[in-house]
Amino acid sequence: KKILEAKNIVKTYNRNTKNEFEVLHGISLEVYEGDFICIMGPSGSGKSTLINNLSTIDTPTKGSVFINGKSVNKMMETETGKFRYENLGFVFQSFNLMDTLTIRENIAVPLTLAKVGKDEIKERVEAIANKLEINALLDKYPAECSGGQCQRCAVARALVTNPKLIVADEPTGNLDSKNSHDLLALLKNLNEQDHVTIIMVTHDAMIASYSKRLLFIRDGVIDEVIEREGLDQ
Ligand code: ADP
Numbered sequence: 001k002k003i004l005e006a007k008n009i010v011k012t013y014n015r016n017t018k019n020e021f022e023v024l025h026g027i028s029l030e031v032y033e034g035d036f037i038c039i040m041g042p043s044g045s046g047k048s049t050l051i052n053n054l055s056t057i058d059t060p061t062k063g064s065v066f067i068n069g070k071s072v073n074k075m076m077e078t079e080t081g082k083f084r085y086e087n088l089g090f091v092f093q094s095f096n097l098m099d100t101l102t103i104r105e106n107i108a109v110p111l112t113l114a115k116v117g118k119d120e121i122k123e124r125v126e127a128i129a130n131k132l133e134i135n136a137l138l139d140k141y142p143a144e145c146s147g148g149q150c151q152r153c154a155v156a157r158a159l160v161t162n163p164k165l166i167v168a169d170e171p172t173g174n175l176d177s178k179n180s181h182d183l184l185a186l187l188k189n190l191n192e193q194d195h196v197t198i199i200m201v202t203h204d205a206m207i208a209s210y211s212k213r214l215l216f217i218r219d220g221v222i223d224e225v226i227e228r229e230g231l232d233q
């Protein structure tokens with residue numbers, strides 16, 4: 001089942017009115033449920049721009065993106081918030097947890113935005129905390145947690161709405177190798193056991209070697225695709 005389709009997306013930034021800069025030159029991509037896609041490429045090649053344009057964070061200048069069959073380009077600003085927490089989970093390099101909220105409150109943010117009731121929030125936050133083995137952290141603040149613990153909590157926040165698609169931009173970029181391995185194991189498990197689809201930008205070849213499909217971006221185009229599905233990892 002197709003979960004995401006990008007058709008010929010172009011992204012142009014206006015550095016000023018006379019100086020336009022085309023970062024993505026027409027990228028097409030089909031993503032199927034259960035995929036685990038890694039995107040690699042040199043710094044500045046457009047990886048973050050691509051993942052942002054695929055996931056409603058940014059809007060392509062030309063071309064279209066469909067997620068679960070819905071065209072997200074034409075979606076009104078007011079709709080994207082709801083669409084995001086119903087369809088997508090985000091994990092970032094810098095965790096993006098809110099310092100003034102406890103881990104429990106951070107994980108609850110997408111549910112709070114979705115206006116889920118208080119009792120159900122408590123239940124769902126505790127269920128995902130159990131699954132990711134972070135129960136002991138729930139009443140701590142991000143500053144009291146290690147980097148690896150913070151990223152686990154950020155993954156819990158991404159998963160708490162049960163999204164079918166996780167979008168991650170260098171999720172291991174601020175983690176040491178032990179924590180990177182642990183995060184990879186967690187993502188692999190979600191992909192294999194729960195059939196969560198993953199699209200991840202990474203600089204780490206070891207992490208990328210576990211993906212089912214590896215895309216190399218160079219100067220705003222997909223330069224090379226390596227299919228790994230079926231390989232015994
Ligand atoms: P990568 O993630 O591969 O390092 P990015 O997608 O972040 O690459 O950036 C690709 C190019 O687009 C870079 O030259 C970057 O400077 C430029 N760029 C990214 N975001 C913006 C923006 N908001 N405005 C203007 N230029 C941008």
Ligand code: ADP
Nearest residue numbers: 013015043044045047048049052093169170201
């Ligand atoms: P990454 O590590 O993901 O490649 P960058 O350091 O390239 O991130 O960019 C961080 C942020 O700054 C992004 O949101 C990107 O859109 C923005 N950005 C990058 N380059 C530029 C630029 N030349 N002008 C304006 N914004 C930019």
